[in-house]
């Protein structure tokens with residue numbers, strides 16, 4: 001065992017130490033402040049779960065996501081590799097560096113800077129237990145980081161190489177932070193190589209050192225390079241909290257909070273901050289946003305939203321110009337729930353008038369029935385859907401009641417999406433009372449917007465079914481049968497049904513009983529928004545049209561005879577631009593339903609004719 | 612002299628009011644027109660309408676006046692012959708029909724008219740689904756055929772007439788005004804009062820565009836003599852109740868009061884839509900409509916990309932019958948002048 005000489009305190013470690021101290025204190029202060037802003041429920045969860053295996057799960061997730069960047073890898077392998085090189089490589093260098101010092105000195109309590117500037121203190125000739133292996137690993141991970149750096153530089157100058165059409169622009173602080181970050185490892189590489197001189201540590205620094213020593217006066221260059229390395233670390237640490245790179249420490253904390261079960265659905269500024277600051281500004285959300293790709297609106301994407309909040313420059317216009325389609329939620333490698341965040345922030349701009357909806361206070365008691373069918377305002381605009389549902393339920397012999405427009409109010413989701421929670425609550429209360437007064441066993445709706453709302457915000461004691469689920473049940477229990485046609489169909493996933501409620505299979509299974517489904521380029525999680533979203537109150541018709549036209553092109557590409565969907569808004573929006581017929585699944589079912597031999601309603605009609 | 616230049620005739624595409632007026636004018640100028648009509652019957656929309664605004668003159672009568680002289684001169688009208696395309700030819704013009712037949716003509720007047728907006732595209736009004744929702748064109752046809760509508764007079768208490776269906780509506784992609792539906796709605800409101808004297812009639816409009824001679828007077832007559840109610844507001848949706856009656860939701864935008872009303876039947880005033888023919892004009896209309904675009908320069912308004920083809924009538928944009936006929940005459944004259952100028956060369 002050897003000891004590091006205690007008298008050596010090289011001055012160049014000072015910048016590094018100041019930086020380290022600064023960032024530690026700053027992060028501690030900030031995170032504690034945000035935790036203090038959590039609501040009671042959040043704090044309770046925090047206390048309850050900190051000592052459970054949820055913490056272990058969080059550690060696992062930090063490793064997979066923050067270090068290995070698994071999700072980003074799946075979205076974009078090259079970009080994932082680049083991030084992994086930096087994160088995992090750096091982490092390993094810190095870890096192995098620490099172990100190396102322990103192996104060298106036999107003590108765990110070495111001063112923090114020793115591991116960082118190890119090669120200054122220990123010359124290559126000094127051998128200790130597995131010193132060769134440590135040198136090799138340190139060189140290996142250094143090489144890994146440098147390869148990531150190479151890709152990062154490539155991305156900066158040619159983003160298309162990494163499969164991205166749009167990337168984010170850096171502000172001045174970001175640029176400086178990036179410059180320091182990029183400087184750290186080349187400086188370390190050169191400093192170590194020079195320190196190794198003609199002796200050499202391992203394959204990378206050793207070889208380079210030998211090469212440099214052959215023509216340069218390396219002896220005089222070592223200290224200046226350690227200075228550069230230390231200053232680069234200092235600069236990075238000092239600027240990090242004010243730059244986009246703040247996401248690195250925040251995401252780690254965010255993953256822990258998420259695993260401890262903190263509920264985003266509550267207005268919870270403490271948690272929101274962790275989420276917003278976890279955005280790495282990777283820009284993945286730009287390419288998936290149809291407002292950007294189709295309508296050329298480039299100021300409203302998730303990445304702009306998080307930036308605007310961080311810089312305090314969020315404006316109503318941008319906040320409300322969003323389809324709330326959730327494509328960015330699905331794409332974001334950090335897993336930020338952008339639409340929920342936007343919904344919460346929209347509350348700042350919502351005005352609630354107490355006199356609104358006063359007419360709702362006079363509910364008439366509902367008639368009793370087993371199934372309550374709630375067409376929703378949007379299905380009323382597409383009456384074919386409601387008619388088809390009635391036809392099917394009659395044929396199936398169901399005991400049902402359709403809630404007419406006197407007996408229901410809007411489900412409240414448009415209000416909620418616009419941030420007007422109070423107004424939404426009024427509507428919820430009205431509908432909820434009415435639905436419950438019917439003593440129904442199940443609530444069926446043909447509108448994905450209502451469906452999501454009923455499931456998430458109504459706390460109903462009875463099952464809520466989207467009509468695709470309900471019709472599939474009817475088909476599976478033999479209550480209805482369909483005639484399978486020679487019909488080529490493409491199915492379009494509505495945002496609130498697919499990404500919003502994870503209903504992908506039921507409509508497809510149902511359609512397959514009526515014809516043949518052919519795939520389009522945008523299916524399931526990856527489905528496009530139709531552009532008719534109720535969540536966007538700022539978009540103009542021309543932009544909407546661009547989005548819809550592109551969708552219709554994509555859906556029509558496989559040459560189907562029918563475009564099927566499961567949402568009245570999608571249906572109407574698509575139909576406006578489609579030369580191919582557009583139908584709701586209920587209409588498809590109703591059209592192809594096989595007539596049963598005895599139909600109660602036919603009998604009744606016959607009898608009334610005889611009178 | 613001009614018609615002896617070549618043995619080829621002059622083609623008229625479309626036998627609506629514009630086409631028929633053009634054929635008559637050509638005949639008067641000494642040409643031999645032949646008419647191509649894609650439908651079984653001649654007359655265009657005229658053959659389907661009942662009584663025409665503003666003077667309630669029978670459409671059949673006007674059609675007879677237009678067709679009579681042509682018959683007398685044994686002008687050939689090829690029905691069920693759709694013209695698909697036209698291109699320049701050494702004889703003047705080569706016309707190709709949908710069945711692939713090729714005809715040579717000296718020149719042509721193109722008067723293909725408009726198509727009515729398909730009211731099913733405005734799904735929220737339930738046309739095609741609710742049996743008590745009709746279009747203005749349905750009403751004309753029913754009245755022309757039987758003089759009545761299929762509703763029992765004793766049952767009908769309230770009738771709704773919705774203006775601007777498929778016009779001035781960004782959502783269906785038609786931003787322009789169809790011009791004739793306001794006055795047609797006034798006319799049909801009066802006709803409804805005549806058929807159902809005890810019923811109330813409500814016209815829901817965005818704003819009333821009553822530009823023609825006698826239109827404003829007819830509107831006043833509808834209010835004063837026939838007690839027709841005019842309400843400003845766009846109807847958001849229609850629903851059918853168990854008895855098949857129509858429940859309607861709107862807002863009176865003059866008073867700001869939301870309205871709900873049950874109606875026995877509803878008439879949708881459908882607008883006009885055009886169709887583009889690339890061989891006539893490549894230009895797009897500024898309003899984004901598909902009507903055939905023409906040089907809007909006062910003096911050359913019948914011209915097309917082909918020098919010996921003139922365009923006329925409602926295929927250029929919404930128009931009344933009188934306007935379509937006058938435009939047909941103007942096109943015939945423009946073609947005549949062109950042929951003379953060519954002959955003099």
Ligand SMILES: Cc1cc2nc3c(=O)[nH]c(=O)nc-3n(C[C@H](O)[C@H](O)[C@H](O)COP(=O)(O)OP(=O)(O)OC[C@H]3O[C@@H](n4cnc5c(N)ncnc54)[C@H](O)[C@@H]3O)c2cc1C
Nearest residue numbers: 625627628629649655656663664694723724924925931932
């Ligand atoms: C409900 C309603 C009521 C109306 N009532 C009145 C009224 O009372 N008074 C009034 O002044 N106006 C009225 N109008 C307006 C009137 O219908 C038009 O002004 C008129 O029809 C225009 O005449 P047109 O000849 O240009 O076109 P059209 O009447 O449309 O005739 C065009 C003809 O061309 C034929 N055609 C089209 N393409 C081809 C082709 N490629 N080859 C061969 N043939 C072809 C068509 O089949 C059609 O017969 C009404 C309109 C509507 C919708």
Ligand code: SF4
Nearest residue numbers: 279281282283285332
């Ligand atoms: S919101 Fe997500 S996808 Fe968008 S830049 Fe931030 S981390 Fe990337």
Ligand code: SF4
Nearest residue numbers: 289322323325326328
């Ligand atoms: S929710 Fe949709 S429209 Fe809004 S920013 Fe995300 S991808 Fe774009």
Ligand code: SF4
Nearest residue numbers: 775778788789792793
């Ligand atoms: S004429 Fe009247 S009803 Fe027709 S589109 Fe114009 S404003 Fe609407």
